[in-house]
Amino acid sequence: KLRKGGDTETGNWLQELQTWPLWRAVLAEFLATLVFVFIGTMSAVDIVPLTDPAGKFVRIGLTFGLMIAVCIQMIGHVSGGHMNPAVSLAMAVAMEISPARAVLYTVAQCCGGMLGSLLLKGVTPGELNDNLGLTTINPDLNGGQAVACEIVFTFILVMSIFGCTDPSRALFGSPALGIGLTVSVLHFASIPFTGASMNPARSLASSVVSNNFDLHWKTPSFPETARQLMDSKD
Amino acid sequence: KLRKGGDTETGNWLQELQTWPLWRAVLAEFLATLVFVFIGTMSAVDIVPLTDPAGKFVRIGLTFGLMIAVCIQMIGHVSGGHMNPAVSLAMAVAMEISPARAVLYTVAQCCGGMLGSLLLKGVTPGELNDNLGLTTINPDLNGGQAVACEIVFTFILVMSIFGCTDPSRALFGSPALGIGLTVSVLHFASIPFTGASMNPARSLASSVVSNNFDLHWKTPSFPETARQLMDSKD
Amino acid sequence: KLRKGGDTETGNWLQELQTWPLWRAVLAEFLATLVFVFIGTMSAVDIVPLTDPAGKFVRIGLTFGLMIAVCIQMIGHVSGGHMNPAVSLAMAVAMEISPARAVLYTVAQCCGGMLGSLLLKGVTPGELNDNLGLTTINPDLNGGQAVACEIVFTFILVMSIFGCTDPSRALFGSPALGIGLTVSVLHFASIPFTGASMNPARSLASSVVSNNFDLHWKTPSFPETARQLMDSKD
Amino acid sequence: KLRKGGDTETGNWLQELQTWPLWRAVLAEFLATLVFVFIGTMSAVDIVPLTDPAGKFVRIGLTFGLMIAVCIQMIGHVSGGHMNPAVSLAMAVAMEISPARAVLYTVAQCCGGMLGSLLLKGVTPGELNDNLGLTTINPDLNGGQAVACEIVFTFILVMSIFGCTDPSRALFGSPALGIGLTVSVLHFASIPFTGASMNPARSLASSVVSNNFDLHWKTPSFPETARQLMDSKD
Numbered sequence: 001k002l003r004k005g006g007d008t009e010t011g012n013w014l015q016e017l018q019t020w021p022l023w024r025a026v027l028a029e030f031l032a033t034l035v036f037v038f039i040g041t042m043s044a045v046d047i048v049p050l051t052d053p054a055g056k057f058v059r060i061g062l063t064f065g066l067m068i069a070v071c072i073q074m075i076g077h078v079s080g081g082h083m084n085p086a087v088s089l090a091m092a093v094a095m096e097i098s099p100a101r102a103v104l105y106t107v108a109q110c111c112g113g114m115l116g117s118l119l120l121k122g123v124t125p126g127e128l129n130d131n132l133g134l135t136t137i138n139p140d141l142n143g144g145q146a147v148a149c150e151i152v153f154t155f156i157l158v159m160s161i162f163g164c165t166d167p168s169r170a171l172f173g174s175p176a177l178g179i180g181l182t183v184s185v186l187h188f189a190s191i192p193f194t195g196a197s198m199n200p201a202r203s204l205a206s207s208v209v210s211n212n213f214d215l216h217w218k219t220p221s222f223p224e225t226a227r228q229l230m231d232s233k234d
Numbered sequence: 235k236l237r238k239g240g241d242t243e244t245g246n247w248l249q250e251l252q253t254w255p256l257w258r259a260v261l262a263e264f265l266a267t268l269v270f271v272f273i274g275t276m277s278a279v280d281i282v283p284l285t286d287p288a289g290k291f292v293r294i295g296l297t298f299g300l301m302i303a304v305c306i307q308m309i310g311h312v313s314g315g316h317m318n319p320a321v322s323l324a325m326a327v328a329m330e331i332s333p334a335r336a337v338l339y340t341v342a343q344c345c346g347g348m349l350g351s352l353l354l355k356g357v358t359p360g361e362l363n364d365n366l367g368l369t370t371i372n373p374d375l376n377g378g379q380a381v382a383c384e385i386v387f388t389f390i391l392v393m394s395i396f397g398c399t400d401p402s403r404a405l406f407g408s409p410a411l412g413i414g415l416t417v418s419v420l421h422f423a424s425i426p427f428t429g430a431s432m433n434p435a436r437s438l439a440s441s442v443v444s445n446n447f448d449l450h451w452k453t454p455s456f457p458e459t460a461r462q463l464m465d466s467k468d
Numbered sequence: 469k470l471r472k473g474g475d476t477e478t479g480n481w482l483q484e485l486q487t488w489p490l491w492r493a494v495l496a497e498f499l500a501t502l503v504f505v506f507i508g509t510m511s512a513v514d515i516v517p518l519t520d521p522a523g524k525f526v527r528i529g530l531t532f533g534l535m536i537a538v539c540i541q542m543i544g545h546v547s548g549g550h551m552n553p554a555v556s557l558a559m560a561v562a563m564e565i566s567p568a569r570a571v572l573y574t575v576a577q578c579c580g581g582m583l584g585s586l587l588l589k590g591v592t593p594g595e596l597n598d599n600l601g602l603t604t605i606n607p608d609l610n611g612g613q614a615v616a617c618e619i620v621f622t623f624i625l626v627m628s629i630f631g632c633t634d635p636s637r638a639l640f641g642s643p644a645l646g647i648g649l650t651v652s653v654l655h656f657a658s659i660p661f662t663g664a665s666m667n668p669a670r671s672l673a674s675s676v677v678s679n680n681f682d683l684h685w686k687t688p689s690f691p692e693t694a695r696q697l698m699d700s701k702d
Numbered sequence: 703k704l705r706k707g708g709d710t711e712t713g714n715w716l717q718e719l720q721t722w723p724l725w726r727a728v729l730a731e732f733l734a735t736l737v738f739v740f741i742g743t744m745s746a747v748d749i750v751p752l753t754d755p756a757g758k759f760v761r762i763g764l765t766f767g768l769m770i771a772v773c774i775q776m777i778g779h780v781s782g783g784h785m786n787p788a789v790s791l792a793m794a795v796a797m798e799i800s801p802a803r804a805v806l807y808t809v810a811q812c813c814g815g816m817l818g819s820l821l822l823k824g825v826t827p828g829e830l831n832d833n834l835g836l837t838t839i840n841p842d843l844n845g846g847q848a849v850a851c852e853i854v855f856t857f858i859l860v861m862s863i864f865g866c867t868d869p870s871r872a873l874f875g876s877p878a879l880g881i882g883l884t885v886s887v888l889h890f891a892s893i894p895f896t897g898a899s900m901n902p903a904r905s906l907a908s909s910v911v912s913n914n915f916d917l918h919w920k921t922p923s924f925p926e927t928a929r930q931l932m933d934s935k936d
Contacts, residue, residue, distance in 0.1 A: 034250075035858050043891040047840060048755045053282045054289035055523055055756035058296065059890050062760065070858065073865040073880055091930035123851050123895065131868040138281060138358035149357050156269050156304065163307040174408070174876070177883075178307055185300040188293050189276040193357065251875055287516045288523035292530065368631035370517060383591050390503050390538065397541040408642070412541055415645075419534040422527050423510040427591065472760050521750045522757030526764065556925040606749060608827035624737050624772065631775040642876070646775055649879075656761050657775040661825065 016098060025079035026104045030112040033083045035069035037116035037205050040064045041133025045124060057191045063099045064196075065184025072176035081176070084111055084199045090158045121209050135195040135203040140157040149194045153186050157198055186190075250332060259313035260338045264346040266305040267317045271350035271439050274298045275367025279358055291425045297430035298430075299418025315410070318433045319343055324392045340435070347439035355443050366444045369429040369437040383428045387420050391432055484566060493547035493569075494576045500539040501551045501580035505673050506587050509534045509601025513592060525659045532664075533652025540644035549644070552667045553577055558626045574669075581673030589677050600678045603663040603671040617662045621654050625666055718800060729782035732814040734773040735785045739818035739907050742766045743835025745824060759893045766898075767886025774878035783878070787811055792860045805859045808903075815907030823911050834912045837897040837905040837936045853889050853897045859900055 016022050043063035051054050072081035080097070082088045085106040092102035120132050137146045164178040187196040197203045250256050277297035280437040284290050306315035314331070316322045319340040326336035354366050371380045417432070424430040431437045469512035484490050518524050548565070550556045553574040556698035560570035588600050605614045632646040651666070658664040665671045718724050721744050745765035752758050774783035782799070784790045787808040794804035839848045866880040885900070892898040899905045 005932040029729065035854065038854060039858070039887065039891045047842070048894045050754065050756045052284065052286040052289050052520060052523070054284045054286060054293045055520070055754050055760060058289060058293050059756045059760050061296075061888055062763075063425050066883050066890075069880075070862050070884045070887060073884075074858075074861045075865075077868075119850070119854070123843065123847040124444040125840075135815040138359075140281070141357065145357040148353070152269065152272060152353070153917060156273070156308075159308045163309075174880075176880070178303075178408075178410070181300050182304045182307075185273065185297055185304060188300075189273045192281045193276065285752060286518065286520040286523050286757070288518045288520060289754070290528045292527050293521060295530075364658065372593075374515070375591065377619060379591040380589070386503065386587070390507070390542075393542045394538050396541075412537075412642075412644070416538045416541075419538060421533055422531040422534075423507045426516045427510065430642050520752065520754040520757050522752045522754060522761045526761050527755060529764075608749070608828075613825040616821070620737065620740060620821070624741070624776075625920065627776045628772050631777075646771075646876075648877070649768050650772045650775075653741065653765055653772060656765040656768075657741045660749045661744065 017100060021078075022101060022104070025101075028075040028080060028107045028213070029105050029207070030082065030108040032079075033109040033112035034077045034119070036067050036071050037113040037202050038119050039067050041117060041206055042120055044133035045120070045128055045131070047124070049132060053192065057188055061184045061196075064187050065180045065182070067180075068183045069137045069174075069176045069180025069230055072179060076176060079105070079166065083109060085201050086154055086199065087158070087161060091159070094162070109201040110204055113201040114208055117205035117209035128139060128212070132206050134139050134206045134210055135197045138192060141193060141194040146194045149190060150197060151158030153190060153194075153198050154201040155180060156186060251334060253413045255312075256335060256338070259335075259417040260342045262309040263339050264315075264342040266315065267343040267346035267435055268350040268353070269316045270301050270305050271347040271436050272353050273301050274423050274436065275440055276354055279365070280365035281352070281358070281362060281363055287426065290420055294425060295418045295421030295430075298421050299379060299414045299416070301414075302417045303410040303414025306413060310410060313339070313370075317343060317435070319435050320388055320433065321392070321395060324395070328396070338457060343435040344438055347435040348442055351439035351443035359416060361446070364439050368380075368440045368444055371428050372426060373426060380428045383424060384431060387424060387430070390420060397455045485568060490569060490572070494572045496543040496546040497550060497573050498576040498580040500543045500547075500549065501577040501669055502584040502587070504539050505549045505581040505584035507535050508670065509585060509674055510588055512601035513596055513599070515592070515596060516625070521660065525656055528659060529652045529655030529664075532655050533648045533650070535648075536651045537642075537644045537648025540647060542573050544644060546571055549668070551577060553669050554622055554667065555626070555629060557627070562630070577669040578672055581669040582676055585673035585677035595677070597610070600674050602674045603665045605662050606660060609661060614662045617658060618665060621658060621662075621664070621666050624654060625650060639674050723780075724803060724806070727803075728810045730777040730780040731784060731807050732810040734777045734781075734783065735811040735814035735903055736818040736821070738769050738773050738785045739815040739904050740774060740821050742904065743819060743908055746835035747822070747830055747833070748828060749826070755894065759890055763886045763894060763898075765890030766889050767882045768886070769882075770885045771876075771878045771882025774881060778878060781807070785811060785903070787821055787903050788856055788901065789860070789863060792863070796864070803815050811903040812906055814911055815903040818908035821912035831912070834908050836908045836912055837899045839896050840894060843895060848896045851892060852899060855892060855896075855898070855900050858888060859884060 040063055043060050058132075068083065071083055075081050080091070082091065082105055088097065088102045088105040088109070091097045092099050097105075117132055123127055124132065141149075160182040161179055164175040164182075183198070186198060190196040261347055274297055277294050302317065305317055309315050314325070314371075316325065316339055322331065322336045322343070325331045326333050328394040331339075351366055358366065375383075394416040395413055398409040398416075420432060421430040469691055491640045508528075508531055511528050536551065539551055543549050548559070550559065550573055556565065556573040556577070559565045560567050566572075589597055592600065609617075628650040629647055633642040634649075654666060655664045723894040742762075742765055743760050744910075770785065773785055777783050782793070784793065784807055790799065790804045790807040790811070793799045794801050799807075819834055823831055826834065863881055866877040866884075888900060889898045
């Protein structure tokens, strides 16, 4: 089962902290997020000049999506295979894992992601070190549009994960491949819009290691976001 | 099962209208068509200039096809996962769902598709709002040729759906992936011919929101269609 | 089971000719080869100018391969889903189907393929009618090289089909997808070499309908083939 | 089972050498590596000029990865379907196969790979014979960076293989497809970095037959490697 999280039903979260399976799962998340960020963002580094964006989007989307599937194959039986704080949060909200576990996973994912990005920096020629697969939002989009996109993307991702891992449904093939292809399809469509974030650990890692926090993000207040969405529909 | 539709065997369609599962299924179709049209047509918006059509076709085809698979994973257990009035119609003709359900699905799909297209318009820079993934027929094709193409495409799609969901056959892997890849392969081949419609809800949504009903469609009468097909074979 | 073929064990081939399942299978092969050739070769018609061959190979390979998978999903339970005289011949040699069935399948496949190609001609603008997805051998290759390529390709295809359909082996996922992806991968590699024939029905159809039998094929005698292979290795 | 290796539990390796299944497995590895290298490196030969690297990476990655899946489908039940000395070594270390078997597999894989590459040379026009899918490291990378990359790639590949073939885990779909897609995703990301070796038999074959051992490999000593990695992170 991809949905497993120790003694959430007893509510005794502190007791779970003393068990070896929890820490093995945290270690697995750390390692899996490391290799996921390393391989995924490696596909987005323009080490050779690319001419056609469509081929680039297919390549990056397939790499991120299938890498998620590969990581779930590797560690799904240990930790559930989240590699994404948003997924861990969703699982905690759905009472599948305990809040303590979600916090530990998130820390492990962020650390693993940053180490993966650092490793990518180590193997990348120096002149490319300023853009290690950064999540960049299209400059033609304003903040409200980007927020709206990411809300829909994350909704689809979380819905698909629950659909793929629900043991009470008819089985729709491999859960690992199902979740991976969901990530791929969201990348295919959204890379030129918002850079296809959907994963705070991965975006944070690239930003910290590239030392670039300029997301072209004109952070809007909520009313402004609503107003911008209204405007753009006129 | 992907083929489920309430009390078609009792023939008591009106009674079905009073059940909660029907309306939950209608809501699921609405939501799934919304995200399907949003993500699918997003991949067809040229927000960055693309140079190579082949890569573009692969990207769009994979996005539409895998998005169908993702939506079936999400809501297949609730409504069957049609997202397409043509599929709902075929299922009604095959007596898998009741006519009333087919009508409600179609309405929900059209509304969801238009809202998805509207959402895409909201997150797209203004100068691109005239072409939000419109289904365009190649101007070198006449109406008869386009009609012939779409008949074959829809035939393949419906046959494949029945093949993937028939419980009496040997299982050919995941139904969701099977149907999704059918949609993908039809897109790969047909985008430069007829724009790969096959889905009235999706085409309607893009046309309404883009306010563009010019399908380069020189609507032919049936005899003219036959004549044109004969002519082009000489 | 994909391997089914009536009463081969009784050896009473003529009796099989009087059974309805045989003729239903022949009709299924006819129809499936028709749509396979129609969609597959449609992806190879350059109705819009393509700039990058790699994207084109991926598009064509995915279309042919996944279309095989789709057709197996549609008619695999009726006829086995060959769509290829080479496959029918291999199945007959392996005693899986009777020789009479193999002959009937081959005739149905050739007729279906030609009708599919004719249909493609009907929906293609006139100036493109000279090249409807023709199987063309790279002019830099001599006949011996092309023959050697096709022998290896067909060996891989037939071995993979037997591997995917052997009921005594551990199941490697969906047989339809396995065979389809085999066709895809052979296309990815071989399109610029020999045009990735591997299917007499499909090559015949394109040649007949395009009225083009010039395969750049300098048919060599066997000793000459051997000599050419030797030469090219020096 | 993909993990099978004869009498490792008895420790009587010499006795295994007299069994027919072992030699059949060695023969299967020889043949599978031959066709794997032939088809895989064929996709990397630039017989037609390619303009866009991204499409090229997708094509090569899909070819290598899916060809691994196809070969596992063909011979997985006979030999386990390694086609890679690194995999055989990992399996021997994990006590899944005997050391004698690993050595025989490695010899068979290297011979098969070289024959496959020789066959590719035979069917390739003469002016392309200097680069038959050589594994080339990006000249901007130093030796330490390339070694670090390959260590991570091989770690992911071996972890994924153990994950896909562990019978005690929940099944994540087809093992053949899982391993194949792992190879694909590593190629997508790493071709422009280190050429995506991960397979000594395949790299050796291309080098021997192309008579080109210049890997742009400025072989560093271990301290130098560590120093270079440190330097590049500053």
